[in-house]
Amino acid sequence: MQAQEIRRKFLEFFKEKQHEIVPSAPLVVKNDPTLMFTNAGMNQFKDFFLGTKTPIYRRAADTQKCLRVSGKHNDLEEVGIDTYHHTMFEMLGNWSFGDYFKEEAIKWAWELLTEVYHLPKDRLYVTVFEGDDNDGLAADSEAANIWKKYIEEDRIILASKKDNFWEMGETGPCGPCSEIHIDLRSEEDLAKKGGKDLVNQDDPLVVEIWNLVFIQFNRMASGKLEKLPAAHIDTGMGFERLAMAIQKKKSNYDTDVFQPLIQFIAGKAGVTYGNDQKTDIAIRVISDHVRAVSFAIADGQLPSNNKAGYVIRRILRRAVRYGYTFLGFKAPFINEMVAVLTEQFADVFPEIKEQEEFISNVILNEEATFLKTLENGLSILNDLIQKNTGDKVIKGENAFELYDTFGFPYDLTALIARENGFDVDEAGFKVELEKQKTRSRNAQVSEKGDWIIVNDGDSVEFVGYEFLASEAKILRYRELKEKKGTVYQLVLDNTPFYAESGGQVGDIGYIESDGEKVSIIDTKKENDLIVHFTKKLPSNPEATFKCVVNVNKRKLTENNHSATHLLHAALKRVLGEHVQQKGSLVNEKVLRFDFSHYAKMTDEEIAEVEKIVNQKIRENISLDEKRNVPIEAAKGMGATALFGEKYGDFVRVITFDKEYSIELCGGTHVPATGKIGFLKIVSESSVAAGVRRIEAVTADEAEALVNANEQVLKQLDEILKNPKDLNKAVSSLLDERNQMQKELEKFRQKEINQLKDTLVQKGEDISGITAIISKVSLPNADALRKLSFDLKNKVNSLFMVIAAEIEGKPQIAVMLSEDVIENKGLDAVKIIRELAREIKGGGGGQPFYATAGGKDVSGLDNVVAKAKDFLN
């Protein structure tokens, strides 16, 4: 059974069992400070489990893109070394939101594995939670009893909290789980040792394939478990491992999920996969990492220097490094593999195909840059090796610099060192590493307190589309001890404050009760909570507050947000439909819009975009805002959705002329485009490979910009004494200047010619060599050079030392003719080095001509006095 069919059968199976087939959430998580990447299928359903949101369906199934490279679930270092962990993998899952529970979950899992996929029953084992005293939980005998209907009792294994109590992170929904494991070893190995003893023992061929989680609790920040209002099912099956089991392979990488990638790399490197442990690991690493990186980029996460972007950059660099070290790839190649992914995933994850060129461009650029860094690091390392003729040990601090600045992991430095008969001071390296960790720990937010509940409820209503003020109660608050001081976070039961999202900054303003005003300095989202930041806790948190948004900032920000929509549509018109939003920032001063496009925009294109936007502003198009539109209907309207954005089942659609701009958007907007006043593009630049950035201003800021420009023109006008035509006046000024420059050159040339003649006349014959040694004053360095070469052309056997004063600074030139170099064994460079000391300077050049500059003009006389010694 091919991988595609395995995936299809899973979804079909649960569809028949009345499950809604839902799309995978994006790989990159937004608005959750505890999670960077989706690490489990259940992430997107967290609120359904907690009961803070109600789903429209009670059963769902999907294949979810997951990435386990940071936080609680991190497999990065295993990947490639073993044969069954991945950075990015697909998790097949089925869910019950307070609907069916253990009975059905177990029954269907068994049915699918044994009757649809025909996995051998005598190779399967199941684990069940054994209970935990600390959490006050008994063993899950209910699950064990259900399993007994399907599988022999001695294949049911009790397992501890570590393996059989699933938690998403430090806090959040959790519960006991039951895992299904399979033994894929040969008959001989099975005869030697039963599979039961190998379950949960990290045997590559006795592996977990499916985890059935019985979600019943919420883990609080205090560590306590709180019972949830309803019980849920959350299952997750590793798609790649399932493929290994069904296709009877010994490694995930031997399945058709990975083989096209593996064969591509092996072919390109000219090696055979399966022949050599080292090259095999490298091939696996690359085939795994290209998937993680491509999917992350497709979902909007570009490699960068911080946070999620840095994680992606590090994964890509790990792949480049393995390719470089073990497969001899000295030029970019990973970008070429995007085409393989496109083909593999066209029907399930079309985001790769739709952005193929963009993704491979971004990867190509990253690869090229990192390869250069690697080369630089290598040359530094070679230098260290060559210079060290003593202890033959690379110092810890050098190894650390290579690691920190050049991305050289310790092993690579050690490997190259060993190849050259060197050791590395590993202990010293670790000391440096520890120092750095301490530095970054100290730079981080120090402490976050637990939420203090003031009023019941989690659901926050945003009323800020209609109102800029409202009355509200505090639901909860917490203290945040930051380096800069203490900040409090407040959650209100309803709020007019817009929380930063979709590029639009959060509102500021104040809340007031009993004459006490507390400033709100920012508003952000944390999952579905709207969190208000303040430096002061209201003295009575239980009071009712009047909440007031800063109207001026909000209105100016709205101008920029609506203008961003108009700009986005104009860019698509002028540059083409390939333009995709890649980032956006909207605040009260400026709008910044990043989008995919390959070339620098021409002045004409920029002007055209600006013109279209301003036309749309003048048309004063009314805002058409529709809330709670079913996502499919919105897409049917032709609304622009962004890759990597997580949309709910119902979305908000913002339209400014349905023939012009329709976007899915949660931001706040002007009632009609005329409010924007007008838009002025300030700059167009590049931010990454294939990503351009436009910065623009609107309304007051645009007016200020135009006024400032006009002011410059006015001042110029005044300086130039109000000419009729400013352009002409400046041009003719430049013409005149050029003309005078030419005249000046002529005079200078004449002067130099005269000087040359004088110097020749004064030249002293010393046994057939003409020695011209003199102190002169010259207008610039160019004149000195010219004079030297003129003298060389004029005089046959020349020994020339000119000590020149140029605009108050000393300069020396030495010129020797060929015969003087040969017969006298002289070298202009050596002479200049000696003479330069007299003027406190330094210089260099070639054996026949050298120059030096210095600081001490008074030394020029000594230069002249010393020069003749060289000839003597």
Ligand code: SER
């Ligand atoms: N949440 C569980 C896991 O990730 C099952 O989906 O393993």
